[in-house]
Amino acid sequence: MRSISITVNGVPHSLTVADDRRLLWVLRDDLGLTGTKFGCGVSSCGACTVIVDGKAVRSCVTSIKAVEGKKITTIEGLANGSHLAPAQQGFVDHLGFQCGYCTPGMIMGGHALLLQNPKPTRDEIAKGMEGHLCRCGAHVRIIDAIEQASHAPASGGAK
Amino acid sequence: MTEHKAEMIVPEGWGFVETVDRRDFLKLTSSGLLVMFSLTPPKGALRPVWNPAGIQRPSPDFNAFVHVGADGRVTMMVGKIEMGQGVMTSLPQLAAEELGVSLENVDVVLGDTELCPFDMGTFGSLSVRTLGPVLRAAAAEARAVLVQMASEKLGIPVAELFVENGVVRAKADRLKHVPYGDLTAGKRIERRLEGKAALAAVANFKIVGTSPQRRDAIDKVTGRAKYAGDVIPPGALHARLVRPPAHGVALLTVDTKAAEAVPGVRVVREGELIAVLHEHRDEADKALKLVNATYSPAPSVLDGETIFAHLEKVAPEGRAVAQAGSIDDGEKFATQTVTQKYLKGYVAHAPMETHSAVAAVAPDGKVTVWASTQTPFPLQTQVARALKISTDKVRIITPFVGGGFGGKSASQQAIEAARLAVAAGAPVRVVWDRTEEFFFDTFDPAAVITIRAGLDASKRIVSWNYEVIGAGERGSQQFYDVANHRTVVRGGWNANQNEMHPFGIGPWRAPGANANTFAREVHIDILAQKAGMDPVAFRELNLAKNPRMLRVLRAAADKFGWQGKLAPSKRGFGVALGDDAGTYVASIAHVAVDAATGAVQVLRVVCAQDMGVVVNPVGAMQQLEGCITMGLGYTLAEEVRFKNGVVLDKNFPTYHIPRFSWVPKIEGVLLDSPDLPAQGGGEPAIVTMGAAVANAVFDAVGARVVQLPLTAARVKAAMV
Numbered sequence: 001m002r003s004i005s006i007t008v009n010g011v012p013h014s015l016t017v018a019d020d021r022r023l024l025w026v027l028r029d030d031l032g033l034t035g036t037k038f039g040c041g042v043s044s045c046g047a048c049t050v051i052v053d054g055k056a057v058r059s060c061v062t063s064i065k066a067v068e069g070k071k072i073t074t075i076e077g078l079a080n081g082s083h084l085a086p087a088q089q090g091f092v093d094h095l096g097f098q099c100g101y102c103t104p105g106m107i108m109g110g111h112a113l114l115l116q117n118p119k120p121t122r123d124e125i126a127k128g129m130e131g132h133l134c135r136c137g138a139h140v141r142i143i144d145a146i147e148q149a150s151h152a153p154a155s156g157g158a159k
Numbered sequence: 160m161t162e163h164k165a166e167m168i169v170p171e172g173w174g175f176v177e178t179v180d181r182r183d184f185l186k187l188t189s190s191g192l193l194v195m196f197s198l199t200p201p202k203g204a205l206r207p208v209w210n211p212a213g214i215q216r217p218s219p220d221f222n223a224f225v226h227v228g229a230d231g232r233v234t235m236m237v238g239k240i241e242m243g244q245g246v247m248t249s250l251p252q253l254a255a256e257e258l259g260v261s262l263e264n265v266d267v268v269l270g271d272t273e274l275c276p277f278d279m280g281t282f283g284s285l286s287v288r289t290l291g292p293v294l295r296a297a298a299a300e301a302r303a304v305l306v307q308m309a310s311e312k313l314g315i316p317v318a319e320l321f322v323e324n325g326v327v328r329a330k331a332d333r334l335k336h337v338p339y340g341d342l343t344a345g346k347r348i349e350r351r352l353e354g355k356a357a358l359a360a361v362a363n364f365k366i367v368g369t370s371p372q373r374r375d376a377i378d379k380v381t382g383r384a385k386y387a388g389d390v391i392p393p394g395a396l397h398a399r400l401v402r403p404p405a406h407g408v409a410l411l412t413v414d415t416k417a418a419e420a421v422p423g424v425r426v427v428r429e430g431e432l433i434a435v436l437h438e439h440r441d442e443a444d445k446a447l448k449l450v451n452a453t454y455s456p457a458p459s460v461l462d463g464e465t466i467f468a469h470l471e472k473v474a475p476e477g478r479a480v481a482q483a484g485s486i487d488d489g490e491k492f493a494t495q496t497v498t499q500k501y502l503k504g505y506v507a508h509a510p511m512e513t514h515s516a517v518a519a520v521a522p523d524g525k526v527t528v529w530a531s532t533q534t535p536f537p538l539q540t541q542v543a544r545a546l547k548i549s550t551d552k553v554r555i556i557t558p559f560v561g562g563g564f565g566g567k568s569a570s571q572q573a574i575e576a577a578r579l580a581v582a583a584g585a586p587v588r589v590v591w592d593r594t595e596e597f598f599f600d601t602f603d604p605a606a607v608i609t610i611r612a613g614l615d616a617s618k619r620i621v622s623w624n625y626e627v628i629g630a631g632e633r634g635s636q637q638f639y640d641v642a643n644h645r646t647v648v649r650g651g652w653n654a655n656q657n658e659m660h661p662f663g664i665g666p667w668r669a670p671g672a673n674a675n676t677f678a679r680e681v682h683i684d685i686l687a688q689k690a691g692m693d694p695v696a697f698r699e700l701n702l703a704k705n706p707r708m709l710r711v712l713r714a715a716a717d718k719f720g721w722q723g724k725l726a727p728s729k730r731g732f733g734v735a736l737g738d739d740a741g742t743y744v745a746s747i748a749h750v751a752v753d754a755a756t757g758a759v760q761v762l763r764v765v766c767a768q769d770m771g772v773v774v775n776p777v778g779a780m781q782q783l784e785g786c787i788t789m790g791l792g793y794t795l796a797e798e799v800r801f802k803n804g805v806v807l808d809k810n811f812p813t814y815h816i817p818r819f820s821w822v823p824k825i826e827g828v829l830l831d832s833p834d835l836p837a838q839g840g841g842e843p844a845i846v847t848m849g850a851a852v853a854n855a856v857f858d859a860v861g862a863r864v865v866q867l868p869l870t871a872a873r874v875k876a877a878m879v
Contacts, residue, residue, distance in 0.1 A: 018442075025441040029397075034389035035382020037561075038440075039511050040593045044811040047511055075382035088380040092372070095781055099243030100379030101511040101561025107380060126819040133811060135511050135562045136243045137788025138781070139822045 004068050008033065009077025017064055024048045024059035027074060035075035035104045039133070046132035049105040049112075050074050056112035075104035078111065086152035087111040090145030098136035106132050110146040119150055191228040191343040192304060195276065196297035197353045222276035223294040225254060225301050231325050231340030233258055233265045235298075237290060238278025238536055240270035241375065242560035242567070243785075244841045245778040246287070248374050252774055253291050256366045257298035259322030260339070267374075270532075270557030272539045280534035282568055282666055287774055288741060288839045300352055308342045370777035375559065385558045387531040388515035388590040395517065395586035396425070397440040398579045399447040401433040402595060405457035405804035406662045417449035429582040432575060436583060440590070457804030459661040466661075467502055467607050470650075473657045474628045477647035481636045489622025489643025493613025496622070497685050501610070501678035502866040503630070503849075504798035505660075506603040506667060507808070509816055512561020513591040514599070516573035518580035526580070527554045530573035533563045538570045542577045553577075564789070565666035569601045594809040601665025602799055604652050606630035608678035618690040620701050627675060629659065634672025634846055637679055638708055638738055639701040661804055668786075669842035672739050673793055673849055677867055680735035680850030684726070684857065693723035694734050694854060707769060708743050712736060714828050715745035715767035726858040731762075733855025737846040740839025742770040746787070746847035748823075750855040752862070757875030759795055759856055761821070766844050767828040771835035783827040783844045790848025791817045796868050 005014050008031060015030060027033045027050070036059055039047030043058035050059045051073040078085045087110045090096065097103040106129070113120065113128040120128065125146045134142065224236040235254045241247040251265040258265075268274050270281075278290075302322060309327035310317045319330050327342075329335035378384035401413065415426045418435050424446045425436040435450065437443035461469055490496060516530040526546060532538050535555040543550040560567060576589040591599070606629035613622035623644035627635050631651025637644060650656045652670040655663070667673075687697035695716050702709045715721075715734070724730070731750045738744070749763040764787050773779050796815040800807040808814040827844075849867050857863050862877035 021439070022441040025439055028389075029391075029439045029441075032391065033382075034385070034391070037386075037512070038388065038590065039513075040811050042593070042810055042812065045511065075380075079381055084377075084380065091380045092376045095373060095376070095777065097243075097376075097379050098245070098781060098785060099511070099562040100375060100384050100559060101386060103379050104382045126822075129819050133511065133816060133818065135509055135564070135789065135816060137785035137817065139788055139817070139819050140784060140825060141781070143819070 004064055006064070006067055006069070007071045009073060015064070019063060019065040021064040022060060023050070023057075023062040023064055023067055023072070026064050027059060033074050033076055037101055037104055039102070039105070044131075045102070045105075046109055047102050047105040049108040049132070051108055051112050054112070054115055056109050073108075075108060078107065085111060086149035087114065087146060089152070090147070090149040091142070093148060094141045094144040096138055096142040096145035098138050102132065102134045106134065106142055110142070110149065113146065114150055120146075122147060188226055190345065190347050191226055192301055192346075192348045192350070194225045194297045194301045194304070194350045195222070195352065196225075196293055196300065197222045197276070222278060223290065223297045224276055225258075225294070225297040227258070227301055227305065227339055227343050229340055229344040231260075231264065231338055231343075233260055234268065235265060235294065236268040236275040237294065238270060238272075238275040239290060240281045240533060240535065240557040240560050242281065242533065242563040244782060245373060245775065246281075248371065249287055249775045249778055250291070250294055251374070252366050252369070252371070253287075253295050254298040256364055257295045258302050258325070260325040262366055262371055264325055270535045270555075272535050272553070272555045277536050280537060280568055281563070282533055282565060283740065283839070287837050291774070291837055296352070300350060304348065304350060305339055305342055309337050312337055312342065367772070367774050368776065370775050373778070386512055386515065386561050387517060387529045387558055388512070388588065390517045390529040390558065391588070392517065392519045392586040395519070395588050396436040396438055396583065397443040398427070398434040398436050398576070398587045398589050399443040400575065400589070401435075401447070401450050401452050402598065403454050405454070405459075406806075407458045407804050408454040408456065411453045411455055413450065413452040415450050418446040421446045421449070425583065427579055427583050429578050432578060434579050436579075436587070444592075459804040461661050462802040463504060463798065463800055466605050470605060470607050470628050470659055473659055474649040475656045477626060477649045480632050480646050480648050482645040484643030486622050486624045486643055486645055489641075490613045492615045492621040494616050495689055496611060496613040497682065497689060498609070498611040499682060499685065499865060501608040501674075501681065503606045503674045503677065504867065505605050505801070506793045506797045507597055507600050507799050507814060508564045508566025508667060509596070509600075509814065510562030510564060510566060513593060513596040514567065514570065514572035515590040516570070516576040517586060517588045518573070518576035519586035520580050520584075524548070525552050525554065526577055527556065528573050528577050529556045529558055530570055531560045531567055532557055532570040532573060533560065533565070533567040534570060538573055541570070541574055545574045545578055546581060564668045565670060566600055568666055569663070571599060593811070597799070597809055597814065598806050599663065601663040602660075603667030603670065603673070603793070604629045604660055604664040606674040608674060610678060610682045612682060612686060614686055614690055618692060618697065618700060620686060625679075627678070630674035631671035633670055634675035634737065634739060638705055639683070640704045641701075661801065662806065668789065669739050669846045672737065672842070672846040673790075674867070676735065676737045676846040677849035677853065680737070680847070681853050681865065684733070684850070684854045685863070688726055691725060693725055695721050696723050698734070698736065708736060708738070711743045711745040711767050711769050711830065714830055715747050715765050718767065718826060718828050719747040719765040721747065726854070727861040728858055729860075731855050731859035733851050733853065733858055735847040735850035735854060737843065739843040739846045740841075742768055742838040742840065742843035744768045744843045744847055746844065746851040748851040748855040750852060750859055752856055752859045752874060753871070754860060754878070757862070757871040757873070757878065759852065759869055759871070759874060761791060761795075761823040761852055763824040763826070764851065765826045765828070766847070767830060768844060769830040769832050769835070770840050770843070771832050771838040773829050774837050776829060779829055779840045780827050782840045784825050786842065786844035787825050787848060788817050788822055790845040791821050794849045794852045794868055795821070796870065798868050798870075
């Protein structure tokens with residue numbers, strides 16, 4: 001165990017943890033940020049997706065050591081106060097969710113996709129989100145949501 | 160025992176209403192008007208048959224409480240749960256409509272055994288269909304009481320009053336009015352009603368039939384929505400259980416010393432449960448790997464190939480669920496008969512949220528369990544039995560459920576959490592990992608269906624002899640104009656009779672109906688081909704006495720732009736019909752088949768549905784789209800692999816569920832049926848997917864695949 005510093009949603013944290021702790025469980029169990037979900041534990045469903053220095057990362061297989069000194073954004077940090085980020089607003093407007101469990105990971109994945117490719121086609125969105133699983137079958141609406149977000153002026157949220 | 164105050168177990172940012180604490184609830188209902196309505200469904204009405212706790216019907220099956228507070232706010236309490244299907248929004252719509260208040264004025268409490276009246280569970284597309292009328296009746300009664308009180312207060316006869324946004328007004332003079340809140344303030348009125356829900360016609364609905372924003376939207380896009388695994392009482396420990404490698408094995412030896420040596424780890428044994436506990440989940444995971452356990456060999460020798468012969472051998476005697484005329488007589492008129500066997504493997508529920516629960520024991524011994532469950536009240540009984548305490552000492556709270564599809568009708572994880580919390584003297588979190596989820600899932604059972612049907616010279620079906628093994632009754636009864644028919648059911652999803660299945664089985668979205676509809680509608684397609692007719696025209700010919708189904712078929716065909724051609728037309732078009740949960744559905748699929756590999760891509764699905772009155776059109780459409788998309792899975796890929804009691808699929812890398820690239824263009828048509836009460840919407844559209852796609856595959860390449868899923872290998876093998 002040693003002291004590791006990370007910044008989560010703009011807030012610096014100094015944690016005394018073992019190097020091999022998983023980012024997902026540090027977020028959920030140590031920091032109480034339960035918006036990031038556990039789905040498979042082997043990076044094959046996307047429910048645990050967070051953004052680390054502008055890129056989507058599967059937190060269930062990411063060690064805390066790997067994100068030392070980095071800036072992490074979780075679903076709780078995406079909105080600017082009550083002003084939703086475009087990806088979040090897209091999911092509300094198009095009902096890109098049913099049970100909502102994959103939703104935080106979907107939104108973080110979609111948000112990260114737009115950081116990389118601000119004006120994706122629908123095909124590019126589908127390809128970019130292929131590694132995210134949704135069991136309720138909200139897929140078409142999720143693509144609609146991310147497409148709408150791509151038309152919104154960038155505001156708030158993770159960079 | 161961790162010190163622990165009652166209010167500590169209610170986490171902040173609680174999802175549904177602010178009045179979830181018992182004391183707040185008592186305060187809430189200590190004044191105002193409380194209407195309690197119970198309904199025992201009439202004989203013959205569809206009743207839930209899944210009853211995991213074996214509850215001896217302690218109260219009528221369908222109950223609703225509606226409370227109108229001194230501030231005029233309405234709180235409705237029902238035992239249903241929200242797993243994405245939208246009842247948190249659609250049920251308040253019904254209450255708001257009957258009470259004459261705005262939707263914003265209605266709070267809802269769901270799935271809490273302490274605050275809500277008894278409910279058997281959330282399944283069978285029953286929430287709106289069967290609870291809806293009860294809720295409406297309770298709300299209508301509340302409104303009648305309030306209007307009567309207003310009549311007395313204003314000195315105006317009831318007949319001369321009307322309600323608008325929670326205010327009772329005189330028809331002759333709008334200014335003579337009294338708000339609900341003024342009527343209930345300082346009073347305590349309780350009405351307890353049992354019986355039939357007699358309700359007004361639906362012609363003047365203002366809120367029902369609209370699509371307000373879902374109430375869970377903001378919470379779900381901001382990460383604030385709480386699921387069972389997100390509830391973290393102070394001092395809570397994750398429990399990771401030692402699990403067997405195969406079904407049917409016995410533990411021989413276990414060594415937990417290495418795990419116990421890890422700082423912060425506790426090992427708890429409670430009967431057959433052996434658990435490694437730690438505050439942090441990932442550290443509990445690591446410690447669990449240090450446990451060495453040995454087991455007896457698995458007794459089962461079955462696998463995905465041999466299971467079907469096994470089912471045919473051991474299935475219980477058949478029971479005829481429908482019959483008319485005589486098969487022999489019918490076959491005398493037949494100019495040709497077609498016999499075919501259809502197979503379907505086991506399918507997992509695979510909700511994105513694994514089975515999760517958190518249990519905490521208060522100093523007075525009262526146990527609270529937050530559980531991802533579709534059956535909070537049966538679970539309350541199960542937990543009480545497991546702990547040998549009375550049910551009033553157990554409270555189940557159901558936060559948002561991250562997908563159920565029938566799989567969370569069974570809630571083993573919650574019983575484990577409760578037992579371990581008592582044993583550990585600390586709150587315990589049990590969140591199954593994905594491998595446990597696949598292992599303990601109650602799969603949609605494998606099925607063998609045999610159909611023999613006869614056609615006469617006029618291309619009408621004259622006999623229909625149907626036997627289903629494994630899938631069960633739902634969806635097994637045909638609805639064509641057949642005078643001589645017989646439907647026999649052997650075993651079903653609701654009980655593992657004669658040890659047919661080497662692991663747990665249970666209800667899976669429209670249980671039984673996916674297998675039955677696949678077999679029936681593929682068989683109808685084969686008959687159409689034998690008759691030399693296009694599949695839509697053949698169905699029309701044989702549905703003359705079923706105008707409701709005909710209307711649905713024609714709506715789908717119109718939307719699709721169906722042009723009749725004999726299959727295989729190489730276009731890749733396929734149709735299937737179904738009736739499920741009171742709803743009639745017709746789906747037409749357009750597919751492309753890769754001739755080299757047999758891989759199927761579904762390009763477009765048109766789905767028409769007659770579901771009676773549509774309470775929330777967008778919500779209904781979401782359910783329809785979800786059914787089509789989820790249905791792609793059992794149709795194209797999903798089949799649990801197993802051998803000798805071992806479930807070989809342990810996670811998503813090998814068990815494929817639908818992904819973005821699979822999803823077709825989906826066009827839903829909701830038919831207007833104002834004279835029919837609201838029917839089920841969460842399941843019907845999924846039942847037609849298997850046959851619509853299978854028939855489209857035949858139309859594309861002439862490959863008649865009679866086993867689900869339609870894997871590339873099976874399609875390739877059926878191509879000639």
